[in-house]
Amino acid sequence: xxxxxxxxxxxxxxxxxxxxxxxxxxxxxxxxxxxxxxxxxxxxxxxxxxxxxxxxxxxxxxxxxxxxxxxxxxxxxxxxxxxxxxxxxxxxxxxxxxxxxxxxxxxxxxxxxxxxxxxxxxxxxxxxxxxxxxxxxxxxxxxxxxxxxxxxxxxxxxxxxxxxxxxxxxxxxxxxxxxxxxxxxxxxxxxxxxxxxxxxxxxxxxxxxxxxxxxxxxxxxxxxxxxxxxxxxxxxxxxxxxxxxxxxxxxxxxxxxxxxxxxxxxxxxxxxxxxxxxxxxxxxxxxxxxxxxxxxxxxxxxxxxxxxxxxxxxxxxxxxxxxxxxxxxxxxxxxxxxxxxxxxxxxxxxxxxxxxxxxxxxxxxxxxxxxxxxxxxxxxxxxxxxxxxxxxxxxxxxxxxxxxxxxxxxxxxxxxxxxxxxxxxxxxxxxxxxxxxxxxxxxxxxxxxxxxxxxxxxxxxxxxxxxxxxxxxxxxxxxxxxxxxxxxxxxxxxxxxxxxxxxxxxxxxxxxxxxxxxxxxxxxxxxxxxxxxxxxxxxxxxxx
Amino acid sequence: xxxxxxxxxxxxxxxxxxxxxxxxxxxxxxxxxxxxxxxxxxxxxxxxxxxxxxxxxxxxxxxxxxxxxxxxxxxxxxxxxxxxxxxxxxxxxxxxxxxxxxxxxxxxxxxxxxxxxxxxxxxxxxxxxxxxxxxxxxxxxxxxxxxxxxxxxxxxxxxxxxxxxxxxxxxxxx
Numbered sequence: 001x002x003x004x005x006x007x008x009x010x011x012x013x014x015x016x017x018x019x020x021x022x023x024x025x026x027x028x029x030x031x032x033x034x035x036x037x038x039x040x041x042x043x044x045x046x047x048x049x050x051x052x053x054x055x056x057x058x059x060x061x062x063x064x065x066x067x068x069x070x071x072x073x074x075x076x077x078x079x080x081x082x083x084x085x086x087x088x089x090x091x092x093x094x095x096x097x098x099x100x101x102x103x104x105x106x107x108x109x110x111x112x113x114x115x116x117x118x119x120x121x122x123x124x125x126x127x128x129x130x131x132x133x134x135x136x137x138x139x140x141x142x143x144x145x146x147x148x149x150x151x152x153x154x155x156x157x158x159x160x161x162x163x164x165x166x167x168x169x170x171x172x173x174x175x176x177x178x179x180x181x182x183x184x185x186x187x188x189x190x191x192x193x194x195x196x197x198x199x200x201x202x203x204x205x206x207x208x209x210x211x212x213x214x215x216x217x218x219x220x221x222x223x224x225x226x227x228x229x230x231x232x233x234x235x236x237x238x239x240x241x242x243x244x245x246x247x248x249x250x251x252x253x254x255x256x257x258x259x260x261x262x263x264x265x266x267x268x269x270x271x272x273x274x275x276x277x278x279x280x281x282x283x284x285x286x287x288x289x290x291x292x293x294x295x296x297x298x299x300x301x302x303x304x305x306x307x308x309x310x311x312x313x314x315x316x317x318x319x320x321x322x323x324x325x326x327x328x329x330x331x332x333x334x335x336x337x338x339x340x341x342x343x344x345x346x347x348x349x350x351x352x353x354x355x356x357x358x359x360x361x362x363x364x365x366x367x368x369x370x371x372x373x374x375x376x377x378x379x380x381x382x383x384x385x386x387x388x389x390x391x392x393x394x395x396x397x398x399x400x401x402x403x404x405x406x407x408x409x410x411x412x413x414x415x416x417x418x419x420x421x422x423x424x425x426x427x428x429x430x431x432x433x434x435x436x437x438x439x440x441x442x443x444x445x446x447x448x449x450x451x452x453x454x455x456x457x458x459x460x461x462x463x464x465x466x467x468x469x470x471x472x473x474x475x476x477x478x479x480x481x482x483x484x485x486x487x488x489x490x491x492x493x494x495x496x497x498x499x500x501x502x503x504x505x506x507x508x509x510x511x512x513x514x515x516x517x518x519x520x521x522x523x524x525x526x527x528x529x530x531x532x533x534x535x536x537x538x539x540x541x542x543x544x
Numbered sequence: 545x546x547x548x549x550x551x552x553x554x555x556x557x558x559x560x561x562x563x564x565x566x567x568x569x570x571x572x573x574x575x576x577x578x579x580x581x582x583x584x585x586x587x588x589x590x591x592x593x594x595x596x597x598x599x600x601x602x603x604x605x606x607x608x609x610x611x612x613x614x615x616x617x618x619x620x621x622x623x624x625x626x627x628x629x630x631x632x633x634x635x636x637x638x639x640x641x642x643x644x645x646x647x648x649x650x651x652x653x654x655x656x657x658x659x660x661x662x663x664x665x666x667x668x669x670x671x672x673x674x675x676x677x678x679x680x681x682x683x684x685x686x687x688x689x690x691x692x693x694x695x696x697x698x699x700x701x702x703x704x705x706x707x708x709x710x711x712x713x714x715x716x717x718x
Binding site: 054056057059060095097098127128129132133135136139140143144147235238241243259260262263312313314315316375376377378379391392393394395396397402407408409410411 | 551554555557558561564565567568569571572573577578587588589590591592598600615616617619647648649650651652653655656670672674675677678682683701702
């Protein structure tokens with residue numbers, strides 16, 4: 001007894017609201033328009049409204065419910081919001097090497113609420129198993145809700161019903177009825193109506209005593225198209241976790257340095273970095289820059305190498321040049337699916353210190369030049385005949401240690417201290433000196449040789465962002481499909497007008513999924529042009 | 545479509561979605577598939593040695609390896625150096641190698657430091673911090689205890705003392 005028999009004799013599947021054959025509402029007594037079934041799925045039974053016996057059907061039915069979908073969305077929304085109350089673990093501004101440090105950070109910074117936040121795992125929420133599960137459940141619901149509705153809808157719209165049951169027509173929001181005089185030619189009236197509607201761009205379906213006019217049916221597919229777009233988008237984001245599909249690295253490369261790009265077989269060399277500024281002549285109008293300047297371009301001249309022996313990391317590379325050229329903001333260097341973007345710069349950084357050794361006892365006569373490359377200092381250099389300079393100690397970022405000995409804060413030459421030994425006269429003379437913070441400290445009170453500080457070498461360090469994102473085309477394509485679906489559903493309407501004659505009376509009914517005002521105008525035009533003897537009872541106003 | 549067909553279609557659709565769920569969960573659990581963990585093989589690498597030839601980790605198979613990442617600017621690294629040296633002297637004949645990986649410094653900066661502490665175990669220079677990145681080194685010192693099969697037995701972040709090193713060495717000696 002799970003089938004519903006209509007009085008017209010047609011047997012409908014469970015869940016049908018409007019008889020598939022004649023359109024009469026089933027099991028619903030039409031007293032007011034509010035109780036007329038929803039036209040959203042043409043009164044068809046959704047796929048899930050069957051017997052709920054098998055497990056697979058139960059799961060299907062669960063996900064086919066829009067209520068469940070809305071529930072999932074609300075849970076995701078609330079959870080996403082809660083996750084932003086305190087920073088996620090990756091955004092903690094201080095180093096937290098161990099899990100205990102992480103826990104302590106939340107408790108000490110945010111008190112009890114922080115402890116709860118951490119305890120419930122909200123500090124790593126967006127990649128937690130339950131959040132990811134919710135997202136996949138939303139995707140599942142999207143797929144199943146769509147499938148469950150689009151199939152019956154497609155079937156219903158594919159074969160439009162003519163000769164609707166009177167109660168179907170009466171149930172429509174826009175309905176009109178009138179008496180026909182015995183001398184009226186029913187055929188002629190329907191012909192005139194069809195012509196009037198055709199002029200308005202409707203597609204006409206006709207039987208002897210009824211016409212159905214329809215336009216904009218494709219707008220009904222809009223929601224399903226945008227769901228397909230969303231699913232493609234989700235698949236794209238999932239694909240990013242496949243090996244080789246996604247890479248996001250950042251490397252700082254000094255001028256002259258060749259640097260390995262992590263997780264790729266490539267090395268990149270920074271030949272030269274330049275920041276270019278707009279000159280005043282190039283500007284269309286005088287600007288009050290107050291001594292400032294506007295940057296025209298940030299540019300790294302780079303060479304990309306491929307390491308042919310990339311099997312063992314750290315091993316001396318066997319580099320082959322694959323590409324050479326400038327990298328400018330928004331104009332990345334491309335190699336297969338790899339993109340290298342100009343993304344940051346540290347300008348005018350200390351690269352090397354320069355000194356001249358002078359003979360203090362001989363009118364400051366120049367002996368020779370010393371260059372100390374701060375990234376790769378040479379332990380010993382010969383600057384003149386029989387005169388060498390040795391580096392005894394080098395602290396790139398000088399700090400006085402707690403034990404009273406010099407030390408370094410970092411491995412970057414931010415505040416270099418160098419202890420040098422000058423060995424002259426073929427080894428017969430030696431003298432120790434220290435360079436620190438722009439001054440020379442000497443060991444002897446009355447040294448023979450001295451150092452004069454010259455302009456240091458200043459270099460630029462380019463920050464390059466290296467990216468691979470093979471899923472991006474799919475993500476863009478999905479977004480495009482989504483927007484197309486939204487536009488189709490938003491800017492077009494599915495309008496239908498029924499005109500039927502029956503035992504001396506004529507009925508006009510109309511339905512649209514939006515823009516009732518536009519539909520009303522078209523029906524008014526129809527009544528006027530075809531001179532239909534009807535008055536329209538408008539039920540839309542009451543609702544609006 | 546008849547009813548049994550419909551069931552098959554549903555099973556297929558739900559199956560595909562289940563695969564997506566498993567994949568999504570897997571990738572959220574294994575955030576960094578390349579991370580070095582206890583029980584995984586220590587990734588092989590090769591680096592230039594301070595005052596010596598290039599050294600490849602794989603060539604040390606058959607020995608217990610203490611892989612210590614350090615820098616001259618790091619106070620606890622300085623403090624644990626003598627302990628590492630002591631244990632190296634004590635156990636090197638029993639198949640222990642201590643390998644110090646210096647992070648991004650020049651030989652001129654490293655050499656006096658090594659001399660000061662009288663270190664005679666191999667010191668490798670990771671000039672571009674490539675191996676430091678490969679091993680996902682955060683705070684230093686970080687020390688890996690690798691057994692003769694090349695499997696990581698323990699990862700320790702922080703300063704070690706002799707007793708700690710000695711107790712951990714038992715796990716990795718051949």
